Amino acid sequence: MNTDDARAKRNVAVLVAAQAILGAQMPMIFIIGGLAGTTLAPNVCLATLPISMIVLGSMVTATPISSFMQRYGRTAGFFVGAFGGALGAAIGAIGLFYGNFWLFLTGSFLTGVYMSAQGFYRFAATDVASDEFRPKAISYVMAGGLFSAIIGPQLVKVTSDTMVVPFLGTYIAVIVLNLAGALLFLFLDAPAPRKEEDDVPAGRSRRELLADPRIAVSIICAMVAYALMNLVMTSTPLAVVGCGYTTDNAADIVSGHVLAMFAPSFFTGHLIARFGAEKIVALGLLILTGAGAVALAGTDLANFFVALILLGLGWNFGFIGATTMLSEAHGSAERGRVQGMNDMIVMGCVTMASLSSGGLMNCLGGDAVEGWRAVNIAMVPFLVLAGGSLIWLVMRPNRRAQPGE
Secondary structure: OOHHHHHHHHHHHHHHHHHHHHHHHHHHHHHHHHHHHHHHOOOHHHOOHHHHHHHHHHHHHHHHHHHHHHHHOHHHHHHHHHHHHHHHHHHHHHHHHHOOHHHHHHHHHHHHHHHHHHHOHHHHOOOOOOOOOHHHHHHHHHHOHHHHHHHHHHHHHHHOOOOOOOOHHHHHHHHHHHHHHHHHHHHOOOOOOOOOOOOOOOOOOHHHHHHOHHHHHHHHHHHHHHHHHHHHHHHHHHHHHHOOOOHHHHHHHHHHHHHHHHOOHHHHHHHHHHHOHHHHHHHHHHHHHHHHHHHHOOOOHHHHHHHHHHHHHHHHHHHHHHHHHHHOOOOHHHHHHHHHHHHHHHHHHHHHHHHHHHHHHHHOOOOHHHHHHHHHHOOHHHHHHHHHHHHHHHHOOOOOOOOOO
């Protein structure tokens, strides 16, 4: 084992723990965000707006946080993210207590600061990793979400009804997770931020980076995998409860979904190393197609479980594969620029998917079944876009530009 990989593996261990503890807040909030929004929103079509605001907050802060990390280091950026998560949960709790929807949305937006910072865990894992270990490092860090998938929904069950105001206890638990979990970053051995006066090439501009076919396709595939996962998952608790099942049923289904999102990460990196990122991304897109087909086949609990499990598996292969493609297509001087741009574009599309989810679910059909059908049919054109772009990349002549150093 070389020195770089020894250091990288230490960082991976820290980031896996952060993914498990701090990351538990995301399934917690995604389970209850739409349900809480239903009780607070002036119009039922706005029920999923709190979740959309989280994703919007992530999109808006992706580039600033990436630039902040490039200047001050990963550790400082991750502390900012945890503070944003704690502050967002605190304001969300106040909004719940007073029944103020707009204050609740403000808290959701600030939670997006944490979501944005969490997105860079996977990139931080590659900072000092060798080429051979890089896909495995990304995969292992994403695997930390497996533990958050267990912790988060169980905390929802324990905390959602502990206070007179529904879900208030859950938001207080999220505050605690952020404050306690942030201490993990004290053990992160991240590389020192590069000083501006360092004599290194500046790398390509954002326009030039987007003109690189491999970068462009990796962003498209990551965007589609993440946006479709969010589109369907955001509506799932509303669809499950709307079809006559319970909040606990919804929590169990989301738990199964998040487990499926992260459990494959223990071997996704090995599959990428063996078969190549493009093939794993293609497999992810096929599985996402299967998720939509199962969801359209019926609204039994079994359909919800299988569809959401397939949705998680498809996201895992599609998103980790696309992240690996991106990490191989740029140099160290371009890291902050390309990673921030990638996450801004991806989260922008996820924001649109989240906003669309509530409208499709609650306002396009006559009932929950019709709304659920509309959500899943909406996946089709985006799967065609991602699949077509990936085929184009694979079929074009091998003229990959060298990434800037």
